Amino acid sequence: MREAGAGSFDLVEQHANQARLLGPADVRRLAGELGIRPTKRLGQNFVHDSNTVRRIVGAAELTAEDVVLEVGPGLGSLTLALLPEAAGVVAVEIDPVLAERLPRTAAEFAPELCDRLRVLPADALRVRAADFAEPRPTALVANLPYNVAVPVVLHLLAELPSLRTGLVMVQSEVADRLAAKPGGRTYGVPSVKAAWYADVRRAGPVPRNVFWPVPNVDSGLVAFSRVDPPSAAPRAQVFAAVDAAFAQRRKTLRAALSGWAGSAARAEEVLRAAGVDPAARGEQLTVADFARVAEAAGEPAS
Template identity: 85%
Template structure:
């Protein structure tokens, strides 16, 4: 496992200066890494997908507990070094690791080979955390559970329930795929460089979609409802529906109060609205 001295040595060797553009903040505290792996509830049957492995602190801790680890790294310098780091620090387990140089926002199932991931465990770049999680859950139906570290406010939004002031688009869309929950805070001093925000852990367990209607259709309703979140759904969905009158008709057909607001609805409610639109074309 990598400690502070190891992290700085590797970064110096590679000429790495962490960049805000790539959201690079490297974990250098072994106890935090152990805590993340323990909270992920992995077994030897799991194929873990790690996004943004960086210098390999979390990667090295995942290898002993997972059957295999696929690490997706966008930085070519870091990607090229990771397998050698695994061989140096954990030679007996290095064969479990596969490194894929790719953008996690664009990676496809076929890019990951025949070892389809069952769990996502990652310290995600703050600036793309939600899009990455949603993309991977959509692209990889084999992902059954996971634990990610994100900015604390993002963790709140991902795990929020209807009626909570932080409930919004990330919360509703994540709920289509999974039961998402906060799994604890992470102090900023475990990173190098130290970020100016706190972090938090988010766990998820996949659930069945609440409807057979197309996910894209449901997500359009979600986007419209929260684009003007202070408005009633009758008003907020008028553009999506074509008129306020049709929006009200569809809402009533879905059993949703037209005077309600998006923050009060569960993902199943949004799905019923999409279903009503499908059954009542203009």
């Protein structure tokens, strides 16, 4: 979903009759059939409210040419709403039982659209671009397992340059961190690294009662649009500087980056060359600032 000026959580439902969606009774029936009890280890909370998934898909602003990547499709609530809106859906599911059942669910609920679905039984943290057939995914739309949401988003953005847009449901605090801007308490490593790849923004809350089981945390939506990297500096070098700066976020950058640069004196030299105050702290720097620091440092210290 989008904030004001880029759509709304309350967008008009579209294509409602093109696929029958899962309701609470369907979710419980499928879970019972498969003997599934949602686990915290896999971050499983299944969405059972059809209006919610329709609104999410509408807010994702997909085109008929998009190939959607869905991570953790679970029982298929969101998958069924995605099928009418895109050229194809690639669902990455780590649970083999759920991965095996999803195509049959699509055939049952959306028989005219089920050929658009491809299920990839895999860990989203381990997939590579080569695992995806052409055309590769262009949009990420997912109810992400909360325990791995940040690494999954960063891994997929790095591995799949084809991903141009996305809309993901995550824990509300994680949404805040991903979309945070410099200067705030929630701004940190996830904020900076996500900004390397994309313009990231909060896109609205999701009520707890649309999930089964009801989670004990609030949820939120995060939208992103791909941008070009802020510099030609090696991403690994920039991210190493980011990690070092926030590992000791209460320290000045001169001190926090001393190990990364080789010494405090060298860190100050690099920071001044990059036009960054050595007395500043990591939370004050944009991703472009960190890129300038990495460029000024040149090759990392051995």
